[in-house]
Amino acid sequence: MMRLTEPLSFERAIEICITGITGNANFKRKVEGVKINLLAEGERYLEGSRNGALYLLAPVDLSHNPNPIVLNDLTKSDFVKLYETYFVPEEKPTREIYEKLLNSAKESCPFCGGIGTPRNLDHFLPKSHFPQFSILPSNLVPSCRDCNMDGKAAVFATQADHQVIQPYLDQERFFLDQWIFAQYKDGEMGEPGEFEYFVSAPADWPETDKRRAKKHFDDFNLARRYAVKAAQNLGTIMSQVKSLKLHGLTDQVICDTILVSGVSEAQFPNHWQRGLYQALILHFSE
Incomplete structure (x- = not known):
């Protein structure tokens, strides 16, 4: 990946x-x-x-x-x-x-x-x-x-x-297309929320490659490992969001100023950071 x-x-x-x-x-x-x-x-x-x-x-x-x-x-x-x-x-x-x-x-x-x-x-x-x-x-x-x-x-x-993904030589789609996404769920009673990562390969991919992506995701336990990384960064992001709201910024402006840039700064399409910021953008846009 x-x-x-x-x-x-x-x-x-x-x-x-x-x-x-x-x-x-x-x-x-x-x-x-x-x-x-x-x-x-x-x-x-x-x-x-x-x-x-x-x-x-x-x-x-x-x-x-x-x-x-x-x-x-x-x-x-x-x-x-x-x-x-x-x-x-x-x-x-x-x-x-x-x-x-x-x-x-x-x-x-x-x-x-x-x-x-x-x-x-x-x-x-x-x-x-x-x-x-x-x-x-x-x-x-x-x-x-x-x-x-x-x-x-x-x-x-x-x-x-x-077959899990071969890092040197495998097909470009595994590295250039996004197939790992996340959704964010608010916590209850003021508790921090949590992220759920999942595989959703592009519809035009061959079925075998869709299953290979899911196999890789499962074999290397990326759902849990990505969620842990996202949770470790959530506190800082939410503190920034809270501060911006106190200064009167709307959710849309907040998305445009700190969340969209977080998506673009991810190192590659299936990086945990990309899914984190995409999930938060969706959450604050609802």
Whole structure:
């Protein structure tokens, strides 16, 4: 739901990773030997991401062997080792790639619309089931603790409408169109009101994408998390409204002066702030 800039090429990441494989010449030769097939797998991933078809990529078969051969003579554990031993450590040249990917989010988790702060990279398709993508930059997404995809390692989509939004490569509509809205309800007996966030995708969207948006919204618990953020800011906004009313300003003028600008200042179409101010505009316009 927050677009991230597409990272460097898979080929470049593989090349840099290979330079960091020291003290294990046999493993280095095996990785060099699998490069062409690995790049072909990467292209399948990129195409699937752009077309909403990642669910068509089959996971490795773990039913008979917990450590099967994945590509050429590299096993699942080899690909996990490639990531954990030769990609992540600070002394390896690929650590610079890791840091660039992490910093690309600018302290805002793309899955929850910037509520959380990313502390590590997570595998969009889990490396436990898709080890061939363990060092694919487009599969490594900065994520906050609450949105941690690796923490859901056994979970991946097996049908089109179960896919959450891929921050690097997914279709533009998820990032440019507004599909998260809110309504505001006054509190009773002078108590603060509350916000209810909900999904309402544009009518001309494909039905599958409407369900995908709702899936993303539900999986990352955005109704509650957005409502909490809105509630944290409500007191300040209502104090401003009260002060302006005491100075004789009408609800319409208040909407035009502080609420409309709040909508336009939201960082992106589905930011919690946009829904908050839209809901208050509707509330004060009734």
